[in-house]
Amino acid sequence: MGIERFPGNFRVGVLNQRVDGVMAEDGKLVEPKVSLLCLLSGRQKFQLGAQEFAMDATQSPTALLFQTDAALPVRFLENRGNPLIKTAVSMSPDWMQVIGVGRMPSLISGAGPLAYRAWKPGSALVALARELVENEAKITRMALGLDLFNGALDDLRRRADDHAVLMQHAKHYISQNLHRQISSKDVAAACGVGLRTFQRLFSQYEGVGLGTYLRAERTNAGRDAIERLGLSISEAAYRVGYSSPENFATAIKKAFGVAPSHFRQRDERIGE
Structure with missing residues (x-):
């Protein structure tokens, strides 16, 4: 050269x-x-x-x-x-x-x-x-x-500006569709990008994997449904896209270290 x-x-x-x-x-x-x-x-x-x-x-x-x-x-x-x-x-x-x-x-x-x-x-x-x-x-x-x-x-x-808009669209889509049992593939398709490419972009710009972000959004929304909205565990599970209360309970336990009933008990204690 x-x-x-x-x-x-x-x-x-x-x-x-x-x-x-x-x-x-x-x-x-x-x-x-x-x-x-x-x-x-x-x-x-x-x-x-x-x-x-x-x-x-x-x-x-x-x-x-x-x-x-x-x-x-x-x-x-x-x-x-x-x-x-x-x-x-x-x-x-x-x-x-x-x-x-x-x-x-x-x-x-x-x-x-x-x-x-x-x-x-x-x-x-x-x-x-x-x-x-x-x-x-x-x-x-x-x-x-x-x-x-x-x-x-x-x-x-x-490209950074375009990707920032894309990430905002993805997060809005997730928040509005948690009840539908959406997957990472669904999110990528909603953004018009191939799954592998979108997973790489999401991790690069958000600092966390797409699947990890989606699971965290589900468990946080489920906890909020019990704690703030007063829903039952079954109602909260289906509200945030889990196929059964048992799967929801497993995810909550893994995310927060306690059973979903802990947040209902906490809500009841606060209301006493």
């Missing part, structure tokens, strides 16, 4: 050639940085620290944005493409403060010194990456590199 270096440790790299195998030696340390990789054609697999990344652009371009806060070893596992077309824009983490982004907590995620986000870039971002590949003038590549990085942030922000 040809890399252009600019003041402030800003770097822009372009690769456009046939590749069939690993191109770099293992054991190199990657210094703390923010890096945007856009793979337009081919496949690439590498390990950064303990995290393995597999980028496949054989069907459509793919992108990866990551930030490291410590030096991490990199191990290259695969580089293949005829041609392999890739752009890389990298900078020191200090740049994030300059442009007012910080560690980008709402755009990338991860534990420890590595945070990242992989996604399928929009058409505008892909067009910018292709323009960067085609232009060889150094000053033009610097300008396009900055445009590409800012375009990636905009792309992710739009």
Whole structure:
């Protein structure tokens, strides 16, 4: 990969050639940085620290944005493409403060010194990456590199906004349909997204699995039905979508450590 270096440790790299195998030696340390990789054609697999990344652009371009806060070893596992077309824009983490982004907590995620986000870039971002590949003038590549990085942030922000609306719709659907014995598959279908994709998105944006959230909503609503509305255990069970009072009692016991009757007794004690 040809890399252009600019003041402030800003770097822009372009690769456009046939590749069939690993191109770099293992054991190199990657210094703390923010890096945007856009793979337009081919496949690439590498390990950064303990995290393995597999980028496949054989069907459509793919992108990866990551930030490291410590030096991490990199191990290259695969580089293949005829041609392999890739752009890389990298900078020191200090740049994030300059442009007012910080560690980008709402755009990338991860534990420890590595945070990242992989996604399928929009058409505008892909067009910018292709323009960067085609232009060889150094000053033009610097300008396009900055445009590409800012375009990636905009792309992710739009997706975050769209996903926030999607999560609100999902939670509203759940709250309005607990009585129907809905499943995770029902929630995903109501949102117009495939189950596996929606489960991944829900976990990423809500910090809890979809099934876990659905069970918690049911048990919390069931407890509230007994405690606040004064329903019987059977009435509460069917109100929140359980097929039998026995299944409801098991779920309440698992969630709160007590039988449903505990909340009815508590309600009666409060009313004395």
